[in-house]
Amino acid sequence: MEILQNARVNSTISPSERDALYKVIFSRRDVRGQYLPDAVPDDVVQRILHAAHHAPSVGFMQPWDFIVVKDMGVRQGIKDGFETAHREAAALFGGEQREKYCSLKLEGIMDAPMGICVTCDRSRSGDVVIGRTPNPEMDLYSSVCAVQNLWLAARAENLGVGWVSIVHHDHVRKVLGIPEHIVPVAWLCVGYVSFFHETPELEQAGWLPRMELKTLVHHEVW
């Protein structure tokens, strides 16, 4: 891949390249409702998967797999799982909050032209993995890093991504025929969009405010 080769030859990042990275990070959104039906070209899909595959991984185990789903029937199976989990979740919110929760658009499983499931194979590269022995969750975290790389790469391709976590992962496993020992980490809706929101939708809806960074930063100790 040419971009990969360029990255290796000249590894200093210029100020304009740095600013491009920040632009991608700050304009990335969790997209639920602005998907266009246009197909995503195969070479674009390959590029975002390639970016995901270059995430950091504990002990270089690369525990991820990617299931690219365009089939409407398969996606309907995921959507059914969302509906179930969504009803269960709604029941947990009290009165006014429940009404607000139910008014939110929370997924674009059938609206986007494709979904990508990212998984974690905890048995990959054997039982003993460098860096995972004191913290067994590290391999799951590696797959999450792959999700975030994919998300930013997609944003850089002007593609929207929405992470649907309102679905039981056992349901996802069943619908996609994922082996028992593989853990589903994310269902991502992926597609071109009519626009990107300027700020997160939950912030706009008044669900929660953006916290002030300075309240989250500690020095030397907590």
Place this chain on the structure above:
Amino acid sequence: MEILQNARVNSTISPSERDALYKVIFSRRDVRGQYLPDAVPDDVVQRILHAAHHAPSVGFMQPWDFIVVKDMGVRQGIKDGFETAHREAAALFGGEQREKYCSLKLEGIMDAPMGICVTCDRSRSGDVVIGRTPNPEMDLYSSVCAVQNLWLAARAENLGVGWVSIVHHDHVRKVLGIPEHIVPVAWLCVGYVSFFHETPELEQAGWLPRMELKTLVHHEVW
């Protein structure tokens, strides 16, 4: 922050901006041994924390905190925890593999001029969080997304980052005085470097090869 404002005003990513993102992703490394002692300017630290704070989070809960550690005594406490976990881990590898494991440089806790601990406050924003009810691990995953944003932002600032996972998180909590209900997610070494390796060090050392992407991609179902 000016960059943030620019991202909002013009949200289409150009091909050259896209390629800059890919360059950052492909040239990011887990740095252990090439740290320079030079201090990282405060405005640079603020920018990478700002990028971390703009990671996606489940139900917009923003569960992360950041502890910025320069003090040598505090870092020595983390390093002691690494030594303990490193000895325990070494004992789990068999003969030849153990020898190789022990020959690897795996952390730069005292070499880098600073460390940043990223945590997850699972109680933030209350008991019921949108998207976390079916998958309780989602808030931890949000903090991991913040780690990956920080890592890429640091790379874009030509800073090396190394995630030290060979340390028990309870030890990290104790050294940094982190409250019981907060989960340490990552200890990151951060600093300028003499150079970035072209490929991951564990790949260069022959520990594991880079897998072929095509073996990790499935279509429609597993």
